[in-house]
Amino acid sequence: MPVHPARSWAPSLPSALLLMVPFDVLASLAMDVYLPVLAQMPAALGTSSALVQLTLSGYLLVLGMGQLIFGPLSDRIGRRPVLLGGALLFTSASFALAATQGGGLFLALRMLQALGASAALVATFATVRDVYADTRQGNTIYSLFGSILAFVPALGPILGTLIALSFGWRAIFVMLGVTGLIAMVHAWRGWHETRPAPTPRRRAVLGAVLADAPFRVYTLGFSAAMGSFFVFFSIAPRLLIGVVGLSQLMFSLAFASVALVMIVVTRFAGRFVACWGVAGCCARGALVMMSGAVLLAICTWLLPSSLVTLLVPMWVIAIGIVMTVSVTANGALAGFADNAGAAVALYYCIQGVLVAGLGTFWVLFLGGDSAWPLVAQALVVPAACLLGLVRLRRDGLQ
Numbered sequence: 089m090p091v092h093p094a095r096s097w098a099p100s101l102p103s104a105l106l107l108m109v110p111f112d113v114l115a116s117l118a119m120d121v122y123l124p125v126l127a128q129m130p131a132a133l134g135t136s137s138a139l140v141q142l143t144l145s146g147y148l149l150v151l152g153m154g155q156l157i158f159g160p161l162s163d164r165i166g167r168r169p170v171l172l173g174g175a176l177l178f179t180s181a182s183f184a185l186a187a188t189q190g191g192g193l194f195l196a197l198r199m200l201q202a203l204g205a206s207a208a209l210v211a212t213f214a215t216v217r218d219v220y221a222d223t224r225q226g227n228t229i230y231s232l233f234g235s236i237l238a239f240v241p242a243l244g245p246i247l248g249t250l251i252a253l254s255f256g257w258r259a260i261f262v263m264l265g266v267t268g269l270i271a272m273v274h275a276w277r278g279w280h281e282t283r284p285a286p287t288p289r290r291r292a293v294l295g296a297v298l299a300d301a302p303f304r305v306y307t308l309g310f311s312a313a314m315g316s317f318f319v320f321f322s323i324a325p326r327l328l329i330g331v332v333g334l335s336q337l338m339f340s341l342a343f344a345s346v347a348l349v350m351i352v353v354t355r356f357a358g359r360f361v362a363c364w365g366v367a368g369c370c371a372r373g374a375l376v377m378m379s380g381a382v383l384l385a386i387c388t389w390l391l392p393s394s395l396v397t398l399l400v401p402m403w404v405i406a407i408g409i410v411m412t413v414s415v416t417a418n419g420a421l422a423g424f425a426d427n428a429g430a431a432v433a434l435y436y437c438i439q440g441v442l443v444a445g446l447g448t449f450w451v452l453f454l455g456g457d458s459a460w461p462l463v464a465q466a467l468v469v470p471a472a473c474l475l476g477l478v479r480l481r482r483d484g485l486q
Contacts, residue, residue: 135191152440154206159433174207182265305476373411380404
């Protein structure tokens with residue numbers, strides 16, 4: 089397949105978003121759209137609650153780790169075949185999940201679904217880097233994608249609840265399959281190759297990417313933000329349904345209030361970046377997350393668990409999440425024009441491991457029936473990112 093110059097693709101921004109956004113949305117939506125019906129699935133699949141819970145954290149791990157394969161592969165064979173192959177795998181696995189009867193097979197298919205999402209996601213971000221590097225449109229797309237990764241998981245449980253109540257929980261995976269099929273057909277028609285032409289000096293640069301200080305700091309920032317959200321949706325069902333006593337629908341609506349906050353803040357993300365720059369926006373986002381963590385600690389220490397004591401601090405943390413994820417991809421990937429696929433792969437691989445690993449550690453160590461895991465995640469990891477930004481500025485790298 090011929091490789092075209094990187095900038096020759098460049099459709100209008102709305103057309104580009106119509107091509108790209110579905111894959112970003114699906115990768116995030118599939119993560120936890122079935123969260124409100126987890127309690128029903130062990131009996132339906134004849135398996136344990138622990139295995140069903142593993143389908144959440146396992147998806148996130150594979151989503152990140154798989155990009156170590158697909159990032160360099162997209163640099164070698166192109167973005168289009170990786171994207172279409174990933175979309176086909178995601179779609180096929182989604183339809184198979186809807187028909188699965190056993191827990192072990194369900195878990196295996198979830199891992200295949202995550203691999204497909206991983207391939208599509210890395211090809212999408214590499215295409216953005218190919219076509220829109222160092223442009224205002226690129227900043228807009230990065231901001232939108234970062235916000236999608238934050239607020240789609242908040243909206244997903246509401247969608248999952250409505251589908252499950254109307255058609256049963258298996259219809260959730262039919263919806264993912266149908267949506268993936270539509271996105272794949274659209275991409276087949278309109279997604280042209282954007283990989284830069286190979287040069288004699290092109291080679292795998294995972295080591296060079298890891299050695300880049302801005303890459304490490306901004307990847308940690310993304311992990312701090314998404315890790316906070318991961319811990320929130322890990323403890324929220326046990327707190328809001330098990331402790332507070334909300335129904336599934338009320339739980340989903342409460343969950344969606346976090347998404348509403350993120351949507352509102354996203355409208356101002358461009359202004360934040362224009363005013364404070366990438367580093368300044370990331371630093372302020374870390375500080376806001378830490379402020380929310382302090383507020384949550386005070387509420388948890390002094391007041392009984394309730395909808396208000398969890399949600400109000402989470403709204404503050406959500407503001408910081410959007411401010412952070414709106415700029416971290418741009419900050420982390422700015423120095424990698426010729427190997428964008430490898431850089432994107434490592435970016436998502438590291439954050440996937442950090443989010444799932446640290447998030448699971450906090451939940452297991454501090455207990456998933458309290459808010460303390462969220463306090464720890466939203467306080468410790470953003471503080472580490474903030475220290476990294478200070479060091480970048482001191483070393484003249486920002």
